[in-house]
Amino acid sequence: MATLKVPATVPPPEEDCEQLRKAFAGWGTNEALIIQILAHRNAAQRKLIRETYAATYGEDLLKDLDSELSSDFQRAVLLWTLDPCERDAYLANEATKRLTASNWVIMEIACTRSSHDLFLVRKAYHARYKRSLEEDVSYHTTGDFRKLLVPLVSALRYEGDEVNTMLAKSEAKILHEKICDKAYNHDELIRILTTRSKSQINATLNQYNNQFGNAINKDLKADPEDDYLTLLRATVKCLTCPEKYFEKTLRLAINKLGTDERALTRVVVTQAEVNMQRIKEEYHKRNSVPLVRAIAGDTSGDYEKMLLALIGHEEA
Amino acid sequence: MATLKVPATVPPPEEDCEQLRKAFAGWGTNEALIIQILAHRNAAQRKLIRETYAATYGEDLLKDLDSELSSDFQRAVLLWTLDPCERDAYLANEATKRLTASNWVIMEIACTRSSHDLFLVRKAYHARYKRSLEEDVSYHTTGDFRKLLVPLVSALRYEGDEVNTMLAKSEAKILHEKICDKAYNHDELIRILTTRSKSQINATLNQYNNQFGNAINKDLKADPEDDYLTLLRATVKCLTCPEKYFEKTLRLAINKLGTDERALTRVVVTQAEVNMQRIKEEYHKRNSVPLVRAIAGDTSGDYEKMLLALIGHEEA
Incomplete structure (x- = not known):
């Protein structure tokens, strides 16, 4: 569930554009107005605003935002304003x-x-x-990372609920064998994680737990310092319980000495319209403090206001 | 260019369905009528016929064709009648x-x-x-074949004409190094062939030819008996000059002791609406005999008539 709050009656895009234009006008910028508009419009509405803005003023809203804003707030607003698929393409390219x-x-x-x-x-x-x-991913990565990441970004997984239990049992066994042999980059292990549907992977990992008495991620913790193993565990988590993965990403970003704003922004901006409600619940449960308070304690100014608006709070 | 011939005025799908129904009626089947209709309708028209047939008679046209027809003719008509993407899914699954x-x-x-x-x-x-x-591809293949085929079927190649010449030069060198080392399954060689755009690959292989004096496929012929190398050469051919690849596939299918009907049908049926005109030209040039005559000499009956109709001839 999304945390984005869109008003019951949304002004026409022409009016939003006019207001944004006002927010940019003269000395200084009216950041509050920018948040009030953009942080309360869904992807389709933001797209319309960008199109109307370009048609009306002959300029790119993103470029104007870029020149009016700065630092973490700027990045949050720019990423948020992009279409979700454009935003992901941008983030992936950066990566x-x-x-x-x-x-x-x-x-x-x-x-x-x-x-x-x-x-x-x-x-x-x-x-x-x-x-x-x-x-680009295969050009810029090597070794085990490439071997895992290229099929992950190329996948078009089947999304039905159908599960083949026999297959889940046999592939759980394959995974266990490879992990026992410390062959974490084995073709078969990578094949299973990169091509099976999420439902099927879930069934396979349940079988793994049943047959071998451990969650797979526990067995993948042989060397906690190994970057590839860490990525492999995160992959398993993303595929089977993304809200827990995002909770942990937020937790690490916030608890760091010096907040990791890039990770914080990324998770809030990409999930506000998707699954942020669940992530907030996970966060509260795991950290005994509401996400809104954690973010408010770690950020400030317009950046803080933008993030809080996106997770559904006007103030902490 | 396609070889499929669609009449200037196509009857409404209701009429085509009625005619097909007549072709199935009573003892025996009117194969000529089936060819006259289906082999002269494009993909969108055939789709409409299938939908109208299902709506009118409550039956699946493909099932009726399946029970009325037999052997090579049956396979050709069934494959042809399928939507191109459904047909490819079917062929890939079979494979x-x-x-x-x-x-x-x-x-x-x-x-x-x-x-x-x-x-x-x-x-x-x-x-x-x-x-x-x-x-399915990764589950049913192993080793070098899997390593090549999985990224090939997962690719979403960029299709623009842009070419990076510096990159083409450096990747031509990489390909040459790997081939000299007989490392035909090397990650880098596979990366280049499976992820670069066709224009970029073409530029890279031109550079290869310029720098090292041989077409890459000549250098990939070290062991003509090696199945993986043969597949690799065919991959290069498909990516850079598909019409030559299809010409050769037809040539081998026809010249075999006992025609390879599966290959013959596949090429004709999948290319009739796409690039069959060019393939016919290549065939004639390479074999000094028109494709229509070669097919007529090697096939017979309704199967022959169906193939000839699809390559744009009513008779040899």
């Missing part, structure tokens, strides 16, 4: 660049979006970068 | 089954269809088999 490289972000986008949404991300990637997502 | 396994068919579908069409095939595969194409 393949040397200075902002992140196998995590690539994996997160590949594993937590629906098959159709991931397809739209790949199309948006073509349009924006004139290359394919898998092309 | 993952033990008795009809074919790495070639999988590669051919993955490499000669447009990115969007391959996406539609993958969607049709979900709908029909409740699994994903890459899931």
